Amino acid sequence: MAALLGRRALIQAFRVHTADRDNVCRLVSSSCCTRQYGLPGKKLVTSHGAAIRYYSSDSKDDLRVRYLDGEDSGIVVVGLNRPKAKNAISKNLVKMMFETVEDIKKNNKVRSVIICSLVPGIFCAGADLKERAKMHQSEVGPFVSKARALITELGNLPVPTIAAIDGAALGGGLEMALSCDIRISSNNAKMGLVEAKLAIIPGAGGTQRLPRAIGVALAKELIFAARAVDGKEALRLGLVSHSVEQNESGDAAYLRALELAREINPQGPIAVRMAKLAINQGIEVDLATGLAIEEACYAQVIPTKDRLEGLAAFKEKRRPHFKGE
Template sequence: MKGSSLDRPERVDAMEQPVLLVAHHAGIVTLTLNRPTVRNALDLALARAIATTAQELAQDASLRLVVLRGTPPAFCAGADLTERSKMSPRERTAHTDAIAAAVEAIAELPVPTIAAISGACLAGGAELALACDLRFADTTARIGFPEVRRGIFPGAGGVLRLPQLVGRGRAADLLFSGRTLDAQEAFRIGLIDQLCEPGHLDTMLDHWITELRQAAPGAVRAVKAALQRVLTTDAVTLADIRSLRRALDESPEYEEGLRAFAERRPPSWANG
């Protein structure tokens, strides 16, 4: 999309490009899985590239948002089973661990993350999407956890995160059966947060980015930290959350927000 905030890469020959494309635009980073001939399946190289890149991005104070997507025709079809079929059991475990590390690196990013989903989003690819804060998709999206049909189950956090999104019963249905949802059903049960027709995903993302830029970067990071505590800690108290909120009371961003309110103008954020 011309003029997009996302700088979406065009489809390219995977033999001539890295397995992960990274585009920066004014604090917005788009990570594009780039193995289109195998529907962006996660081999060791791609899993390690995602983990390393996400860990580096986590140190960037100017970062506002990370968008994760795949080079068409898919978001991510899961682990590269062709590669895995040639591995020893020990190597298969290392492959699973590498995918889990990639998923956790995305989950631990200190800023909002969005999975932009077109086409297949399956198995480890679906776990990557679950690790994001939001999932935006077009109607070509198909989401599922087919691991039980291969004799395993989701090993990169899907069993933990899926019930939090859709409830235990629906999660059990999907995980026990291994069936794949179309975009409409995934949206209906809350697995997809926003849904659009094909060709409109970038427009939907750009609209959300415009809304995000009106929010103070420090406040957004604090909200992300609070949500991470709520979702990953067994006993979170109001005092734990208030400690994150209290730190904002003396921040320059809060001062600017108050001034902008009094002066009836939009706030001007340092990393806006």
């Protein structure tokens, strides 16, 4: 029953396609997204007869985005949805993800982002090699550059990002996950930068982000050997923060990611953004410079209304109500 309820929660998060810019619903004031789409294609059904997942071959459904509402307002769930291509990174997917990232950057109501998959057993299989095989050689470089730029933009989002890895994350798929602040996987997920099997190297940040995540020697070993590891091994290596037992619905990592997003949600949003900035900038420099960066970020939270609200709530022994001001 818990698994079914969890799957319903996940699918409810993808009834609105916010990547369609003309119909995008943004979280402003107390508004919420209400437009729903009935998609053609394969449909799975729960024991209660409720549809839990829709697939479509229409390219406009390659990415499905939902700005959650109610108590979860502020959480954005970005779902990869290319079942026939195992969520491989295509030109269209890159375009749609760029649009989504831009929408999120402009929305100061967003407090966290979850990137997950709507396709059972897969997170992202990497680059769409079938599409790439049809490209002229002169097109390959610019496409890889654009994909790299997208993953960089994901990493530069000012709010916490969580990758929910409920299936295979290989090549560019793992690079996408590595750009997120936090990674959560199922125990049976497979992760690896396997590009050496194709006589190429990771081209979207993998050679830089993997060593920063697990250390230089281990990163070299995995990349040189094109080795994939499961969730338990990824946790041991420090590649993921949590590895959870997969459930019958195949969305255990997503549900754990949602729990974490709900922990982040009530915290001071400006403080969280400044903490991310201080960590990301500080980790790349010497300690003295890092401390100066922290001081500058701290200065940004002192004049906020949220800081005064936090002090008042502490004094009055009540839950604070932060507005991001």
